[in-house]
Every structure is written in structure tokens, then in C-alpha cells.
Amino acid sequence: MRIKPFLFLTSMLMFLAQGAVCGEEVQVAVASNFTAPMKAIAADFEKASGYKAVLAFGSTGSFYAQIKNGAPFEILLSADAETPEKLEKDGSAEAGSRFTYAVGKLALWSPKTGVVDDKGAVLGTGTFAHVALAAPKLAPYGKAAVETLDSLGLTQKLEPKFVQGENITQTFQFVSSGNAELGFVAWSQICANGKLKSGSAWVVPETLHRPLRQDAILLTPGKNKPAAASLLAFLKGDQAKSVILSYGYSLQTKEGS
Amino acid sequence: MIASDERSAILLTLQLSAVTTVILLVIGTIIAWWLARTRSRWKGPVGAVVALPLVLPPTVLGFYLLITLGPNGPVGQFTQAIGLGLLPFTFAGLVVGSVIYSLPFVVQPLQNAFEAIGERPLEAAATLRSSPLDRFFTVVLPMAKSGYLSAAVLGFAHTMGEFGVVLMLGGNIPGKTRVISVQIYNHVEALEYAQAHRLAGGMLLFSFLVLLAMYTLNPTGRRS
Numbered sequence: 103m104r105i106k107p108f109l110f111l112t113s114m115l116m117f118l119a120q121g122a123v124c125g126e127e128v129q130v131a132v133a134s135n136f137t138a139p140m141k142a143i144a145a146d147f148e149k150a151s152g153y154k155a156v157l158a159f160g161s162t163g164s165f166y167a168q169i170k171n172g173a174p175f176e177i178l179l180s181a182d183a184e185t186p187e188k189l190e191k192d193g194s195a196e197a198g199s200r201f202t203y204a205v206g207k208l209a210l211w212s213p214k215t216g217v218v219d220d221k222g223a224v225l226g227t228g229t230f231a232h233v234a235l236a237a238p239k240l241a242p243y244g245k246a247a248v249e250t251l252d253s254l255g256l257t258q259k260l261e262p263k264f265v266q267g268e269n270i271t272q273t274f275q276f277v278s279s280g281n282a283e284l285g286f287v288a289w290s291q292i293c294a295n296g297k298l299k300s301g302s303a304w305v306v307p308e309t310l311h312r313p314l315r316q317d318a319i320l321l322t323p324g325k326n327k328p329a330a331a332s333l334l335a336f337l338k339g340d341q342a343k344s345v346i347l348s349y350g351y352s353l354q355t356k357e358g359s
Numbered sequence: 360m361i362a363s364d365e366r367s368a369i370l371l372t373l374q375l376s377a378v379t380t381v382i383l384l385v386i387g388t389i390i391a392w393w394l395a396r397t398r399s400r401w402k403g404p405v406g407a408v409v410a411l412p413l414v415l416p417p418t419v420l421g422f423y424l425l426i427t428l429g430p431n432g433p434v435g436q437f438t439q440a441i442g443l444g445l446l447p448f449t450f451a452g453l454v455v456g457s458v459i460y461s462l463p464f465v466v467q468p469l470q471n472a473f474e475a476i477g478e479r480p481l482e483a484a485a486t487l488r489s490s491p492l493d494r495f496f497t498v499v500l501p502m503a504k505s506g507y508l509s510a511a512v513l514g515f516a517h518t519m520g521e522f523g524v525v526l527m528l529g530g531n532i533p534g535k536t537r538v539i540s541v542q543i544y545n546h547v548e549a550l551e552y553a554q555a556h557r558l559a560g561g562m563l564l565f566s567f568l569v570l571l572a573m574y575t576l577n578p579t580g581r582r583s
Contacts, residue, residue: 163548232448237531240548265448265530268544275422276530280430281447 127154128329129174131165133181133316135206135243135270135288139349140179146345147336153329161269163240169194169321176324177333179203179316182242186319199320203337204351206314207289208246213278213301222304224284225256230263234276234285237266242314243273247286249311290350315354365558367534368542375450375538376518379457383465383514384507386458391469410463417460417523424456425527448530453538456524464513472506473499505577512573516566 132140137159144155162181169175169189178195180186183202189195210225212218225233236244244266251257265281267273270288277285286306292299318337324330336342343353394406412420428446429435435445446452476499484494500507522540529536531545539558546555 161548163550166550167547231445232530234530237545237548240545265532268526268531268548272527275425275527276447279426281425281428281445282530 126152126329127156128176128324128327128333129156130158130177130179130333131169131173131175132157132159132179133162133165134159135181135290136179136204136316139204139290139345139351142345142349143337143342146341147333150341151329151332151336153332155329155333161240174323175321176327176330177318178321179318181206181316183315183317186317189319189321194322196320196322196325199334200317201334201338202315202354203318203342204316204346205354206243206246206316206351207308208243208250208306208311208314209287209289209292209303210284210306211277211287211292211301211303212284213280214283215300215302218284218302218304220304222254222306225251225254225260228259228263230283232265232276232282232285233260233263234265234267234273234282234287236270236273236286237268241267241269241273242316243270243286243288246306246311246314250286250306253310288350293350295348296350313354316351362554364533364537365542365554368537368539368558371450371534371536372519372538372540375453375457376515378454379461379518380465380511380514382454382458383461384511387462387465387469387510387514390462391466391473394466394470395473409466412460413463417521418527420460421456421524421527424452424459424524428452428455428528447528448532448536450535452528453525453536456528457518457521460521460524461514461517464517465510468506468509468513469503472503472509475506476502508577509573512569516569519562520566 130140130144140157144157147153147155158175162178162185165173165175165178165180166185166189169178170192178186178189186195186200190197190200210218210222218224224230235247238244238248248257251260265276265285267276270291273285274287274291276282277287289303289305292301292303318334320330320334346353390405390409394402394409425447426432427434428438430439430445438444438446443451446455480498480502481494484498489497520540521538522544525536525538525541526544529538529541531537531541537545539562543555543558543562546552546558
């Protein structure tokens with residue numbers, strides 16, 4: 103009777119250890135704005151390569167703290183370009199592995215039709231109680247939103263109406279639940295196959311803010327792992343690129359690999 | 360030494376906790392009294408609903424509050440109809456969220472205290488022609504004093520530590536809805552670890568002192 107729990111535990115341990123040693127998985131930390139496209143890409147990648155991409159979604163700032171404290175991620179798909187750069191400088195990532203996998207598009211959106219015009223002129227009227235944006239200090243889309251308002255000369259006027267989500271997902275919730283009449287969200291959140299899903303939106307011209315470059319980097323635990331190298335190569339391939347485009351991101355033509 | 364937005368976050372947190380605690384002591388007394396005395400078959404369900412915030416992730420609570428208090432939610436439509444406007448992104452909205460979030464921390468100590476008093480002191484007082492209200496203030500309150508202390512301290516401290524609800528409902532507005540816990544999160548996310556440490560350390564110390572005071576003033580073995 104005593105041997106049974108022991109056997110059970112050992113077999114559990116062996117089962118768990120198997121996953122760890124077989125090396126056919128790659129652990130990926132993914133910025134939450136890239137959740138949907140990355141799920142699609144991971145499925146394609148699994149079919150094409152036989153490797154499995156294990157995805158964790160979260161904010162880039164949290165990932166940075168976790169990676170610095172020994173999180174076993176092998177690849178980071180960041181929401182910005184600064185964090186991968188910093189990780190490379192810190193020595194937590196492989197030098198020269200950074201590249202831009204997607205460029206985000208910022209959009210001003212309301213779930214109601216006829217609220218946001220296609221030039222964003224509604225911002226100047228101030229006929230709303232709240233405008234939602236991601237916290238500019240934390241989220242690249244928030245920073246781009248403030249840069250946009252700066253370019254339009256509206257930051258001071260609208261600041262009292264700001265409500266800030268911790269990230270772009272929460273900002274989207276503030277607007278989609280109607281608690282904020284309009285807000286700056288990621289175009290990828292509100293489009294399907296290049297078209298606006300519902301409501302009214304203004305895709306902010308990229309001349310009004312710095313580009314929302316999202317960079318990927320190979321982290322130290324992923325060094326010399328074929329699965330990790332394979333996923334990075336897959337992300338640069340045409341199949342992944344067409345998925346990325348279909349989710350409302352653009353691509354940078356020059357590749358910095 | 361303390362930056363102004365830190366100061367405003369601390370002040371706001373204390374305000375929120377104080378207002379919430381006062382409201383909770385009133386509502387909590389009514390609910391706890393009913394729970395302690397009733398033989399209704401609703402006792403179980405009501406007790407379970409009161410205890411829900413103990414086990415639900417605060418983000419669940421915050422998410423539902425955001426929807427129900429929003430312009431398309433039932434409560435939101437009600438508050439708009441009576442001219443209060445919408446509660447999310449306001450201090451009042453945070454109070455509503457906090458009252459729900461900290462409810463079990465106030466109701467349960469009070470309920471235990473009321474149950475420990477039992478029927479006899481009240482019956483004795485009734486034979487002396489004490490009115491129900493009089494009985495409550497002259498018999499129940501003094502006897503449940505330590506229960507009230509626990510309830511107030513736990514309600515206050517728990518509201519101070521609130522994060523998920525505020526995050527979902529608050530909108531991170533300086534001076535209005537940006538409380539300490541959100542401020543700490545902001546610092547950590549922005550990689551400002553020194554500022555995060557200062558606030559987080561302060562919070563840790565404060566929480567310890569509050570609980571220490573409660574356990575010293577209110578040792579177990581006396582009336583619960």
C-alpha cells in the first residue's frame with residue numbers, strides 16, 4: 103500500500119521531467135497586444151516545424167522584471183523597441199538577435215458609429231467626458247497617443263479628461279464598455295481583415311507619433327536551442343508576415359537581423 | 360522627500376479606506392446582525408454572497424463592476440437617470456467597489472461578535488424595559504467592542520491593499536483614483552524600482568503595525 107503514492111509521485115515527476123528535457127518546446131513571452139496574431143502564428147509554426155511554442159502573455163514591463171529575475175523565457179516579443187535593447191545591454195539576451203517583427207497602428211475609436219470622424223476632429227471639440235488611453239509611462243500605445251495629442255496641440259486641453267488603462271487591453275475595455283466615450287486603442291484590436299469591425303474610428307497617421315516598433319529578441323535561456331532559432335526564423339518568413347498584416351499591423355521593410 | 364504624486368496617492372488611499380470603513384461599519388452591522396440572529400433559509404445564500412469577495416479574483420469583481428456601473432449596465436443607467444452620472448473613474452465609484460470588496464472583512468468579525476453575545480443579555484435588558492435601539496447601544500455595542508475593532512482594522516487595511524478592483528474601475532487618474540497600490544504597480548512597470556521599494560516598504564510596515572496593534576489590543580481569549 104505504501105508503494106503506490108511513491109510510484110504515483112515518481113511517474114508524475116518523470117512525466118514532468120520529460121517535457122523539460124525533450125527540448126522541442128520554446129518558451130515565448132508575448133506582449134499582450136500581440137496575443138491574437140501570435141496564437142495564429144504559433145499554430146502555423148507548430149504545423150510547419152514540429153516544435154511547440156509555449157506562449158505567455160503579459161506586459162513588457164512585467165516581462166522585463168521577470169526575465170531579469172531568472173524567468174525561463176527563451177524569446178521575448180516586446181511591445182516596444184527599448185526593452186529588447188535594454189535586455190541586450192544588460193546581457194540577458196543574445197546580442198544581434200533583435201529585429202522588428204511588427205509595427206503597431208494607433209487608432210482613435212468609439213464603439214458607437216458617427217462619434218469619431220475620419221480626421222480625428224472630434225478631439226478638438228471636447229464634446230466627451232473621458233478619453234481613454236494606455237498609461238503613457240508604461241505602454242507604447244499610450245506614449246504614441248500623447249505624442250499624437252502633442253502634435254495636434256491638444257494635450258493640455260484634454261488631459262483632465264484622460265482615463266488611463268494599465269495596458270492597451272484594459273484601455274480597450276474602458277472604451278468598449280462605454281465608460282469612456284472614445285479612446286486610443288490598437289488598430290489590431292478593432293479591425294478584422296483590414297476593416298473596422300464596429301463603431302467609428304480614425305487610424306492615426308504615422309506622421310503624428312513615433313513609429314510603434316515592436317521588437318523581438320532571443321533571450322539567454324534560448325541560446326543554442328533549435329526550437330527558439332526556428333521560431334525566430336519563422337517570424338521573419340512570409341507566412342507569419344501575412345498573419346501579422348492581416349491583424350492590422352504593418353511591417354518594417356528593413357530587417358535588422 | 361516624498362514627491363507630490365506619491366503624497367496625493369497616499370492621501371487618496373487613506374481617504375478611500377476611511378470612507379469605506381465608515382460605510383462598511385454601518386452596512387456591516389445590519390447584515391451581520393441579521394446573519395447572527397436569523398433562522399431564515401436565506402442565511403446560507405446571503406452568507407455565501409457576502410463571502411464571495413474573499414475568493415473571487417479582484418479583477419473579476421472589477422470587471423463586473425465596470426460593466427454594471429457603465430452606461431450600458433443596469434446600475435449605470437440608474438445612476439444616470441437620477442442625475443448622479445457614471446461612477447467608473449470617480450472617487451465615489453472606488454468607494455462602491457471597495458465597500459463590496461472589503462465587505463466580508465467587516466461582516467464576519469461583527470457576526471462572530473454578535474453570535475458570541477447570545478440571546479440572554481438582550482432578554483435580560485428587555486425585561487428591564489429597554490427599547491431595541493437602547494439595547495443595541497447599551498448592551499450589544501459594548502459587548503461587541505472588540506469585534507468592531509477587528510472589523511474596522513481589517514476593513515481599513517484590506518481596502519488599503521486593494522488593487523485589482525481599483526485598476527479596473529479607476530482609470531489611473533492622479534489625485535482621483537490613483538491609489539498607492541496602483542502607484543506601486545506603475546513604478547514597477549516603468550522599471551522605477553527605487554520609488555516602488557519606498558512605497559511598497561512603507562505599505563508593508565504600515566500593514567504590519569496596524570495588525571500588530573490589533574492583535575496587541577485585542578488578544579484572543581477575550582471576547583472575539
